[in-house]
Amino acid sequence: MTSIAPPGPDTLVARRPEVEWSPAAGAERPPSRRRGNRSAAIELGSCALASLAFIWLLFTIAGLSAPFGFVVCWYLLFLVSYAVLSNSLHGRLVMKDRLATIGVWSGSLVAGLALAAVIGFVVFKGAPVAFAKFPHFWTTDMTRGGAATPVTSVGAGAAIMGSVEQVGIAALFSVPLAILTAVYLVESQSVLAKIVRNIVDAMTGTPSIIAGLFVYLIWVQPHGVNGKSGVAAAVALTVLMLPLTTRASMEVIKVIPGGLREAALGLGAPPWRVVLQVVVPTARTGLITAAILGVARTTGETAEVLFTAGGNQRYNLNPVHGWQDDLPLRIYELIGQPSLNAIREAWGVAFVLVSVVLAFFVLSRSVGSSGRGTLISRLLRAARRPTIGDTP
Amino acid sequence: MTTTATLTAPLPPGSVDDTPITFSSGHSSADRAFFGLLACSAGIVLMLLVALVVFLFAHGWWALVHFNVRFFTGTVWSAPLEPGVLGLLVGSVEIGLVALFFAFPISIFTALMIVEFAPPPLRRTLTALIDLLATVPSIVYGFWGLEALTVWVQSPVSWLAKYFGFIPIFRTLEPGRFDDSIFICGLIVAIMIIPVITSISREVMSQAPREACEGALALGGTRWGMITDVILPFSRSGIVGATLLGFSRALGETIAVLLILSANNQVTAAILGPDGGSVTKQIAAFFPTSSPNGQSELTLAALTLFATTLIFSLGGRLVVQGGLRRRRS
Numbered sequence: 001m002t003s004i005a006p007p008g009p010d011t012l013v014a015r016r017p018e019v020e021w022s023p024a025a026g027a028e029r030p031p032s033r034r035r036g037n038r039s040a041a042i043e044l045g046s047c048a049l050a051s052l053a054f055i056w057l058l059f060t061i062a063g064l065s066a067p068f069g070f071v072v073c074w075y076l077l078f079l080v081s082y083a084v085l086s087n088s089l090h091g092r093l094v095m096k097d098r099l100a101t102i103g104v105w106s107g108s109l110v111a112g113l114a115l116a117a118v119i120g121f122v123v124f125k126g127a128p129v130a131f132a133k134f135p136h137f138w139t140t141d142m143t144r145g146g147a148a149t150p151v152t153s154v155g156a157g158a159a160i161m162g163s164v165e166q167v168g169i170a171a172l173f174s175v176p177l178a179i180l181t182a183v184y185l186v187e188s189q190s191v192l193a194k195i196v197r198n199i200v201d202a203m204t205g206t207p208s209i210i211a212g213l214f215v216y217l218i219w220v221q222p223h224g225v226n227g228k229s230g231v232a233a234a235v236a237l238t239v240l241m242l243p244l245t246t247r248a249s250m251e252v253i254k255v256i257p258g259g260l261r262e263a264a265l266g267l268g269a270p271p272w273r274v275v276l277q278v279v280v281p282t283a284r285t286g287l288i289t290a291a292i293l294g295v296a297r298t299t300g301e302t303a304e305v306l307f308t309a310g311g312n313q314r315y316n317l318n319p320v321h322g323w324q325d326d327l328p329l330r331i332y333e334l335i336g337q338p339s340l341n342a343i344r345e346a347w348g349v350a351f352v353l354v355s356v357v358l359a360f361f362v363l364s365r366s367v368g369s370s371g372r373g374t375l376i377s378r379l380l381r382a383a384r385r386p387t388i389g390d391t392p
Numbered sequence: 393m394t395t396t397a398t399l400t401a402p403l404p405p406g407s408v409d410d411t412p413i414t415f416s417s418g419h420s421s422a423d424r425a426f427f428g429l430l431a432c433s434a435g436i437v438l439m440l441l442v443a444l445v446v447f448l449f450a451h452g453w454w455a456l457v458h459f460n461v462r463f464f465t466g467t468v469w470s471a472p473l474e475p476g477v478l479g480l481l482v483g484s485v486e487i488g489l490v491a492l493f494f495a496f497p498i499s500i501f502t503a504l505m506i507v508e509f510a511p512p513p514l515r516r517t518l519t520a521l522i523d524l525l526a527t528v529p530s531i532v533y534g535f536w537g538l539e540a541l542t543v544w545v546q547s548p549v550s551w552l553a554k555y556f557g558f559i560p561i562f563r564t565l566e567p568g569r570f571d572d573s574i575f576i577c578g579l580i581v582a583i584m585i586i587p588v589i590t591s592i593s594r595e596v597m598s599q600a601p602r603e604a605c606e607g608a609l610a611l612g613g614t615r616w617g618m619i620t621d622v623i624l625p626f627s628r629s630g631i632v633g634a635t636l637l638g639f640s641r642a643l644g645e646t647i648a649v650l651l652i653l654s655a656n657n658q659v660t661a662a663i664l665g666p667d668g669g670s671v672t673k674q675i676a677a678f679f680p681t682s683s684p685n686g687q688s689e690l691t692l693a694a695l696t697l698f699a700t701t702l703i704f705s706l707g708g709r710l711v712v713q714g715g716l717r718r719r720r721s
Contacts, residue, residue, distance in 0.1 A: 066551070097617070104502075104508075107504075107505065108501060108505040111522065115528075118532065118536050119528070177437070181437050188430070188431070193434065198706070199441050200437060201709055205640050207672060207698065209676055209694070213675060214443075246437065272426035332531060347535075353529060357529060358524075360527075
């Protein structure tokens with residue numbers, strides 16, 4: 001072709017569709033991604049269906065009715081058949097890959113199912129109790145409860161107020177202390193910082209009963225009957241909340257770029273102003289998230305308040321005097337009672353507790369996702385913006 | 393950071409890397425006061441732990457002196473005359489092992505799912521769900537276990553006991569009584585430690601070198617091949633550390649165990665039956681009503697548990713950090 005005429009621009013244009021159209025080239029084209037996925041999906045689906053049908057037949061013939069066993073047998077047979085099929089069609093490596101994929105998916109499915117089962121069960125059991133005559137359950141105390149009285153005559157109001165006060169006081173103690181400590185642990189390289197860093201790590205894993213035991217021995221027991229109070233519970237909660245919040249705040253402060261600090265120092269700011277006006281404001285939303293998460297985790301802690309809050313059926317708004325109720329403790333005490341109504345009420349209180357904790361969780365998520373990225377990126381952008389005299 | 397520095401020109405000594413400057417405390421009086429305040433707050437945290445340990449130790453001193461080694465080696469806990477903490481610890485460890493048996497594979501698979509398999513929008517949701525799992529209060533898990541899980545697992549467990557009862561751990565002395573066993577405690581605690589193991593291993597796995605992963609895929613490896621040859625070897629120490637941390641968390645779990653387990657506390661290998669004690673359960677159930685001597689014994693038991701969890705959690709953290717540091721350098 002080249003010997004007849006030099007290839008002009010139109011021959012080039014004409015040639016391209018020729019290559020595209022030739023059947024040989026089309027045959028060599030790799031199979032498209034979607035087609036591969038479809039055949040894999042067909043193999044997967046047919047294995048699942050075939051094993052389901054087989055197990056169903058087997059269970060019907062044998063006259064078995066065990067839902068759990070049915071699912072397990074189905075799953076196992078499905079794995080085996082899928083492995084055999086993949087092995088014969090695609091070889092050993094693909095079989096391993098596919099089995100692993102199935103394992104990964106079912107593993108995370110089980111984790112999700114567990115969460116859904118817990119929360120779904122609490123909502124299913126608790127929501128009818130908590131929303132019967134709506135604000136009633138959230139405001140009334142437990143005084144009119146009894147084996148014969150209906151569930152709707154009592155409420156979790158006293159427990160809610162107790163929890164609010166105890167967790168509030170604990171947050172008041174621990175959040176400022178935790179943020180100051182976290183700043184120190186990140187900024188300082190001293191021996192004390194090293195020791196405290198390890199101690200915070202160690203305390204994060206402390207069994208919660210030990211914090212309760214500590215406050216019981218140091219405060220409650222020496223003071224006799226009056227020892228149990230909201231403040232005692234708050235102190236016990238602080239022992240748990242302090243390391244949690246400190247660790248989370250440290251993570252937040254650690255990711256602040258060193259350049260920001262150096263810029264401020266380079267402009268002549270003294271270190272304390274760098275910390276207060278650059279480091280902490282930059283980390284602000286992250287610190288708020290850390291504090292909220294600490295509050296969420298602390299609200300549900302039972303072992304600490306078991307020995308320290310005392311529990312109270314009626315309202316006691318005074319945290320320093322008298323026994324006080326709170327949500328986890330109320331659930332625990334209701335579970336211990338023999339009547340069926342008490343269990344229903346316990347589900348109601350559990351619903352209140354879970355919804356409070358979930359609200360905190362969602363709040364921390366939304367604060368974290370809306371704020372953290374934008375603040376840091378805004379600062380970085382501001383730092384990168386060329387100023388007058390910057391251009392050469 | 394250090395690798396880039398060595399790869400490019402060697403930096404002159406004293407030049408500024410991206411690591412923040414360390415502050416010397418001698419700038420001005422305001423600085424000294426401010427950092428003194430910070431150090432004070434750190435000191436309070438330090439004092440808190442020291443006070444906790446010292447106080448518990450002081451209360452457990454009587455039991456330590458009175459029973460000495462017998463306290464730690466005795467396998468029967470019958471306070472106040474014959475307290476043997478080993479008997480209780482064995483129950484706690486059994487619960488922890490059952491929990492790990494279920495939580496370990498689920499957590500590793502979930503972490504792999506988040507890091508490698510899930511499409512990006514699902515990744516964030518899954519991470520949030522795992523965090524949510526950590527936020528649900530333990531009393532709710534315990535209550536759910538008592539009311540729902542014990543009923544749901546009744547038939548599989550009785551099947552296991554019926555046909556596999558010849559294996560020592562599935563043997564049952566009281567047939568038909570499966571609702572307050574170490575096994576069920578372990579199941580509930582497993583749900584509670586899934587977030588611990590998952591979040592740490594996810595973090596470690598996501599730091600696996602991307603270029604090595606892509607290299608494995610480019611050489612024609614399957615995704616699973618990439619995971620077994622690149623990601624898992626890289627994050628092995630992280631996974632081990634995460635497992636240790638999860639185990640220590642399982643040992644310290646109180647309320648769920650207290651709600652489920654019966655009042656018995658015998659050392660038993662039969663995890664489906666109602667026997668079996670736990671340190672945390674014993675403390676939570678009996679501490680306020682015990683005699684002073686009994687309280688001293690329980691305090692010493694608490695300290696023993698504290699030390700055990702501390703060994704596991706600090707060990708786990710060291711393994712995680714050591715592994716990461718070795719990879720980075």
